[in-house]
Amino acid sequence: MRILPNYFKPLYAVVLINIIGFLLLYFYRKPLENTTIYMGLIVIALICLTYVLIIKMNMGDEYLFLIVSMLISLGVIMLYRLDKELAFKQIVWLTCGIMLFFLSYYAYLKLELWDKLLYCYLGISLVLFLLTFLFGRHIKGANNWIAVGRFSFQPSELIKVLYVLFLASYRNDPDKLRIDNIRLKGIKLNASSQLIFMAISYCFMAFLALQREFGTALLLFAVYYTFLYVMGSKVPVMLANGAFALVGGLLGYFLMYHIRVRVDVWLNPWKDIANKGYQITQSLFAIGAGGFFGTGLGLGHPDFIPEVHTDFIFSAICEEMGIFGGMAVILLFFIFAYRGFKVSLTVKQPFDKTVALGIAMMFAFQTFIILGGVIKFIPMTGITLPFISYGGSSLTTGFISLGILQAISKKSL
């Protein structure tokens, strides 16, 4: 019997996890429904198919999708346990996501124009911002959703990707941003590209803050600041930006009620445990209820947490899969981020290098921000946990980013 190559061993683990998970889910709900089994098989099939394709067609780094598939599996299983309907939708989004993954992979690889589209990225972002202002609907405290018929989608997710592409194309060709001798009402204007770049970046963050997307604004700042560092910006520039952000943050704290609420709740959620502190304290109860191995799937009460299917799904995982389960998720995200950084290190072309770095940083910081908020390590912000939280926009843009990263990893071989 031919021994199958080593790459497939971890895949068995993912398949096994899905089998155990869906088996439990099958017995969890009475009456027993066969759709559960079918759903499990669909997930397994999607994952195996994609993984085999990646290996056989030599599509670059093998580990990126592998790790993501484990995260997806844990996410779908937990979502199914929480709400069957959401799980169905998530699986639909998963299929879309995987298709987008392949699409963006080939698009990035074959079309040679991605480094030249700086103005496009800015333009599309501006359009998205405007659309949200004009047509945005208030959902659960943030004005950042656009509804088209039955589907609603979050443009801020797409803007994250666009910003990374903007960063990279700026680095590639900074002069595109320079303003030389433009006449504005008789005054001559001159601005260095670095200044314009900074201004535009802060505009992105400001727009997001106005939409009350504080988490994404913070995320963008983290990516922006580390980008400045990696580009070798001088110490005064770094300090100036840091000070500017600090002032902005303090202003936000004092001027915006929402930010004050979040910081106060982070410091002492017990004071207003009935209302403002309710979510985070319920999250802590859930995390504590599981012990190290968890209560077991279906035996805990993660449904006591509001928004458990999106922001707080990690707490549900900690409750039913234990602290070890939670640690596993953190480790998985870490290895994933490491892999992204490695791709960025090995690829030679500066544009690709920056895009890969941006995507890796985006995933890494986003994960840190949301996990930190959910365990009360830092204040809570309303962003999603990539690949695990329920959400079409989050999942699809996650796969688009993954596709781009995958394409760059192919280029680095």
Add this chain to the structure above:
Amino acid sequence: MFEILSSLLKYIFTTVIYFFIFSVIRLIYLDIRSINNRLETAPGKHPYLKLINRRDSLSFKVEESYILDNNKTLGRSSKNDIAIQDPYLSSRHAEFIIKGDSYYIKDLESTNGTRVNGMRLADDMVRLDNGDKIQVGQLTFIFVKEY
């Protein structure tokens, strides 16, 4: 009944997740090691093994060349200096030995044997000269020694 099932399976569940994590880490580690074994120094300083086969015709990962700057073992097991997942290799298949200025190959009682220039090795060490063809498993290497 479900409660018992879930309570028991949770331990297995956690174990499988960690097994996954560790096997991924291990694979990555091996990846890094095999890159380090590639040609780092300028060619010509040490002899090396050059792969003849077409890499994309093989279902396992193998490098274009392996530098022989030290005694090296070759085989399927990851404990070897040159670890290749060729199913036709034994876990410890062969060893390359340096004595002074001379390079030798020795078969380590492998199942499918080691051939040098078509001749299957017995128990003894055989000296390698520039241009010798070495066959192990499905792979064919040329021993390159350029000084």
Add this chain to the structure above:
Amino acid sequence: MNVDRRIIHVLVLVSALFLSLMAYLTYFELFEKDKIMTNSYNRRQYEEEEKTLRGSIYDRNGTVLAKSEIREDKQERIYPYGSLYSHVIGYNSKKYGKSLIEAKFNAYLLGTNESSLVFNLKNKLTGSEREGNDLYLSIDHELQALASKLMGNKKGSVVALDPKTGEVLAMVSKPDFDPREGKLAENWNNMVEDEEAPFLPRAIQGLYVPGSTYKVVVGAAAIENGLDSRIFEDKGAITVDGKKISNAGGKAYGKINLKTALAVSSNAVFAQIGAELGEDKLKDISDRFGVGKDIPFDLPVGQSSMQYKKMSKTDMAAVGIGQGKILVTPLHMALISAAVANKGVMMRPFLVSRIVTPEGVVLKGPRPGELYQVMSAETASALKNMMCEVVEKGTGRNAAIKGIKVAGKTGTAENELTARQKDKEHAWFIGFAPADDPQIAVAVILEYSGSSGGKSAAPIARELMLSWINRKK
């Protein structure tokens, strides 16, 4: 390459971040967890809940205000009057926990308190369904509904008490919200971050500057110190240590006594009285009325306060007219009104009148009790007469009822917003009726309304008192 080195630095940073996450998670599990898991908001402790049919809550006449029904194998909490009792009964949600009465009397409603255990045992043995106990509130539903209707869309609070027993007859706080499970989930995030604070039970937790209604308290001290026989010169304004305090509209009333001064709500006179009484007497009367002390009640009440270490002359003048660093809850103002009504005795307020088991056994009955002996009956009587003058001839005319003697005091309080914006005063009215045999004491506040107490708050009080008195006949 330099860039690569820096990328590695960022990678190290990211590793540190993730490591800190894992470390904090472990720390939490090992050290912090046990301290918080017994918090009453951790519902995992109460998994037994589902197995008991939660008790109902009624008003004093038996009108159902909250009940539980089993729908499709799950218990659902029904509130027939929606938002009307959101700040009295609160909510009982699986997702968001419990608040107010639902929270404080949870053990009774589930039948898990000590006295119910005997009955529970019997149920367990006979195998019958477990039911919680029922609560009968002192609230009168008609009055509560009327108060809410009169307030309309305005923000603030209305509290009505029986001055002789301390029963709370009506307690409305606005803005309010829909306490039903589904609506809570829909609106939660918006409401929690809403600057108008719809979750705040203003009647018991709202702290406001009392304005001229505090002249009742100052008036009590004035009477005790013989100032009721004095004639004051009201020139429309008075300057205390360089600070000018004027009457509303700058009107000068000339030579008037204390009674008239209260009736027209003269700031000039009361500022003078405040300065004359001095720090000790002002602090003493406030303390006797319960300012700076906790009010025992079936729900947590914010503490009224008068925060002064040392008082300057201008401080005393400010307190004299109910401005300055004084904050009161609407409930407290109703109690102050009730104290005057009840011959100087402030009764302990209560909301839950009876607790009854499913079998009809009364576990707890109404037990009215005295809270403070604020002033002598004579002082109270004199004060009462002055408050009648307010309604008969003074600023409280809108509270007058034909054929019934009404006592009251208006207030139009300057607050933290009025310094910079127009029309942000609080409109207050406190009062009771009938003056000679008080049945009801009320406090009405319309926050930041920009209108005067006499114009906007007094009519609401009038309607409430009229309705209650008519029904009591």
